[in-house]
Amino acid sequence: MKHSLAGRVRHNATAAVLALGFVFPVYWMFNTAFKPTRDIITEDPVWFPVHGTLEHFATAVHAPDFWILAGNSVLVTVLAVGLSLVIALCGAYALTRMRFRGRKGILLTFMVAQMAPWEVMVISVYLIVRDADLLNSLLPLTFFYMVMVLPFTLLTLRGYVAAVPKELEESAMVDGCSRRQAFLKVVFPLLAPGLMATSLFGFITAWNEFPLVLVLNKEPATGTLPLWLSQFQTRFGDDWGATMAAASIFAVPILVLFLFLQRKAVGGLTSGAVKG
Numbered sequence: 001m002k003h004s005l006a007g008r009v010r011h012n013a014t015a016a017v018l019a020l021g022f023v024f025p026v027y028w029m030f031n032t033a034f035k036p037t038r039d040i041i042t043e044d045p046v047w048f049p050v051h052g053t054l055e056h057f058a059t060a061v062h063a064p065d066f067w068i069l070a071g072n073s074v075l076v077t078v079l080a081v082g083l084s085l086v087i088a089l090c091g092a093y094a095l096t097r098m099r100f101r102g103r104k105g106i107l108l109t110f111m112v113a114q115m116a117p118w119e120v121m122v123i124s125v126y127l128i129v130r131d132a133d134l135l136n137s138l139l140p141l142t143f144f145y146m147v148m149v150l151p152f153t154l155l156t157l158r159g160y161v162a163a164v165p166k167e168l169e170e171s172a173m174v175d176g177c178s179r180r181q182a183f184l185k186v187v188f189p190l191l192a193p194g195l196m197a198t199s200l201f202g203f204i205t206a207w208n209e210f211p212l213v214l215v216l217n218k219e220p221a222t223g224t225l226p227l228w229l230s231q232f233q234t235r236f237g238d239d240w241g242a243t244m245a246a247a248s249i250f251a252v253p254i255l256v257l258f259l260f261l262q263r264k265a266v267g268g269l270t271s272g273a274v275k276g
């Protein structure tokens with residue numbers, strides 16, 4: 001019992017230290033966003049701002065093109081995630097339920113695509129978009145964001161589709177449903193946790209993406225919020241208060257979405273990882 005208790009205390013203490021290490025940067029970001037400038041540039045750190053201010057948030061939201069860039073980010077992210085879910089769901093179902101030549105090759109291709117770092121392809125992507133005369137457009141951003149999240153989405157959903165017994169579909173088809181009706185009425189409702197998990201991952205990936213939009217969309221009004229974060233400078237240097245306020249605004253949608261979907265997202269990732 002003593003060894004067991006000591007082990008639990010040690011594990012809990014280690015977990016608490018690790019959690020503090022992950023949470024502290026987020027806390028410091030929000031802390032700095034609410035502190036007056038004099039408390040930000042002081043040599044003695046102010047751990048808890050006594051006199052908070054919304055001045056930095058006002059500077060952030062009144063920055064040029066903020067609302068345009070926010071709309072661009074929402075539009076590109078939602079479209080990319082939505083398209084990737086539709087394509088990945090169809091592909092996952094086909095790869096799981098159907099047997100055809102080249103099936104293993106397709107899976108291998110998606111696995112390799114998932115491992116490849118997108119940063120090394122920025123130059124190639126830029127040349128393709130430039131030759132297509134689509135620079136400073138949201139269309140290529142949406143397409144390439146969709147391609148970025150598609151491999152993970154398909155591979156995860158494939159495992160989740162495999163966890164649904166075939167007998168459920170067969171029973172529905174015996175009762176008179178077509179394959180499409182059996183999928184929509186029986187399989188699709190059971191995939192909700194997997195869809196939430198993959199949509200959360202896709203949202204975070206597309207929402208945070210910076211190198212592609214930096215290269216492809218150089219006109220201010222055609223960018224997204226990651227570019228907006230880099231513009232808070234004054235003649236004296238970086239405006240850290242406004243930068244932290246902007247980073248807080250940028251992080252809030254992800255935090256809200258994660259808190260809303262965390263339980264089902266974790267279940268979906270676990271099921272998708274161990275099935276199929």
